[in-house]
Amino acid sequence: MNSSAPAAQTPAAGAPRVAHVYNFLHPRRGGPPQVITQLARAQLAAGWRVRLIAEDVDAPEVRAALRAALGDPPGLELRRLASRRGLLLSLAARWARAREALDALLDGVDVAHLHSVWPPQCAALSARCRARGLPYVLTLHGHLRPEALAIKPLKKRLALLALGYGELLRGATRVQALSEGEREEAAAWGLRAPIRVVPNGAPLDELRDPVGRAPLEALLPALGGAPYALFLSRIHPPKGTLDLARAFARLAPRYPALRLVVAGVDEGGGLAQMRAALAAEGLLARAHFPGFLSGAAKASALQNAAAFCLPSYHEGFSVAALEALAAGAPAVLARGCRFPEAAAAGVSWEHPNGVEGLTDALDAVLRDPVAARARALRARDWVAARYSWARVSEQLSALYEEAREEAREEAREEAR
Numbered sequence: 001m002n003s004s005a006p007a008a009q010t011p012a013a014g015a016p017r018v019a020h021v022y023n024f025l026h027p028r029r030g031g032p033p034q035v036i037t038q039l040a041r042a043q044l045a046a047g048w049r050v051r052l053i054a055e056d057v058d059a060p061e062v063r064a065a066l067r068a069a070l071g072d073p074p075g076l077e078l079r080r081l082a083s084r085r086g087l088l089l090s091l092a093a094r095w096a097r098a099r100e101a102l103d104a105l106l107d108g109v110d111v112a113h114l115h116s117v118w119p120p121q122c123a124a125l126s127a128r129c130r131a132r133g134l135p136y137v138l139t140l141h142g143h144l145r146p147e148a149l150a151i152k153p154l155k156k157r158l159a160l161l162a163l164g165y166g167e168l169l170r171g172a173t174r175v176q177a178l179s180e181g182e183r184e185e186a187a188a189w190g191l192r193a194p195i196r197v198v199p200n201g202a203p204l205d206e207l208r209d210p211v212g213r214a215p216l217e218a219l220l221p222a223l224g225g226a227p228y229a230l231f232l233s234r235i236h237p238p239k240g241t242l243d244l245a246r247a248f249a250r251l252a253p254r255y256p257a258l259r260l261v262v263a264g265v266d267e268g269g270g271l272a273q274m275r276a277a278l279a280a281e282g283l284l285a286r287a288h289f290p291g292f293l294s295g296a297a298k299a300s301a302l303q304n305a306a307a308f309c310l311p312s313y314h315e316g317f318s319v320a321a322l323e324a325l326a327a328g329a330p331a332v333l334a335r336g337c338r339f340p341e342a343a344a345a346g347v348s349w350e351h352p353n354g355v356e357g358l359t360d361a362l363d364a365v366l367r368d369p370v371a372a373r374a375r376a377l378r379a380r381d382w383v384a385a386r387y388s389w390a391r392v393s394e395q396l397s398a399l400y401e402e403a404r405e406e407a408r409e410e411a412r413e414e415a416r
């Protein structure tokens with residue numbers, strides 16, 4: 001697999017170890033697993049030792065995906081922490097017989113990096129970090145947004161009040177926000193830790209190396225050489241998928257050759273909702289659903305799209321949007337994607353959420369494909385200059401060092 005990060009090196013004696021904690025690492029599980037894998041690659045290349053902790057690390061598909069992305073470097077460790085009882089795992093740190101097993105996952109770790117508020121693995125291990133005086137950095141991944149909190153709200157309120165998740169937030173040594181908007185939201189929670197904005201990165205070489213249409217057309221032979229608008233993310237209603245189906249219905253008569261490619265894993269009934277809306281307009285034959293794309297197929301889909309659409313109503317920092325820009329796809333992004341920097345730089349088409357705004361933005365791209373492609377090529381260079389994983393790794397290394405120095409200072413204070 002190509003990567004924007006150099007190959008991993010053998011860690012020097014005494015090299016620091018970071019533990020990344022999340023519930024899943026399967027790339028089909030959305031943005032955070034992909035972020036963790038790319039970040040781990042960049043950190044291994046920078047000489048860090050990396051431990052990945054999740055419940056699915058023993059799954060053959062996950063092992064194969066990690067091997068393809070990372071190889072088998074000497075500085076990498078995989079540890080499993082299952083979550084059979086869901087939220088109850090967050091209480092495990094209070095049970096004496098469970099502490100030994102949890103502590104073993106953290107032995108030898110210099111700083112823990114917890115990805116998101118809600119995985120019970122993060123709640124359980126954050127409690128042990130606090131007990132051991134081990135610093136941890138918390139990345140929010142958009143999961144404190146009002147729209148995210150509105151999903152299973154009673155369960156999340158209970159978690160914050162009684163199951164250790166409030167302590168997870170308040171006990172973080174540093175908080176990573178992926179955007180300025182997310183930093184402002186985090187500050188409204190009254191977190192004690194300093195909040196730093198460090199965005200996601202993009203696997204630049206993997207997406208920038210030219211790929212023709214063949215890998216995508218092999219999956220979708222009925223697509224042929226037709227132009228297509230691309231959606232590539234979880235097919236989940238909050239991603240604006242129904243808006244996209246309705247916008248496509250409005251544009252289809254104006255662009256009779258245009259097809260719609262909707263790539264991703266179905267979630268929350270989004271796929272059935274889209275198919276029903278398209279079928280009602282007689283357009284299902286012009287829509288294609290290849291499922292989850294990765295590697296050359298994903299690069300092919302992005303690089304050759306007439307337009308990439310992400311009409312999402314809330315994102316922390318969209319991996320899909322960043323990858324589309326990095327690949328040189330004309331990117332039509334809803335304001336809910338919260339990527340105003342791209343719009344301000346003139347490298348994306350930002351629109352108000354909803355069918356009207358999406359239709360107008362897509363029409364602007366489709367009616368002048370030459371200008372759209374020129375802007376997309378500028379976007380590719382803009383992303384390369386700002387969002388490499390090597391750069392993100394450097395920023396996070398500085399954040400880790402801040403957290404470690406604060407922990408050392410607290411230890412010195414206690415020893416006095």
